[in-house]
Amino acid sequence: MDANFLKLNNEKTGLVLFGSRQQLGKVTLVGLKVCDIIVRPQDVAKDLGVLWNSQMTIKLQMCARYLHCIFEIS
Secondary structure, three states: OHHHOOOOOOOOOOEOOOOOHHHHHOOOOOOEEEOOEEEOEOOEEEEOOEEEEOOOOOHHHHHHHHHHHHHHHO
């Protein structure tokens, strides 16, 4: 990445493993080293304004949209 003058943003770089609860239970991952930075797994990631969780459900996204709408109405 240095050859292309690209740099990872430590605050915005995340790692989410997708799968069923049973599949995720079989995996133990502490972190992934990318360009001398350790990226830790997260339960939720935000990409293009959409909240993604490891089981690919939209519950968190719906709650966030609901709260945003309530805030705008108030």
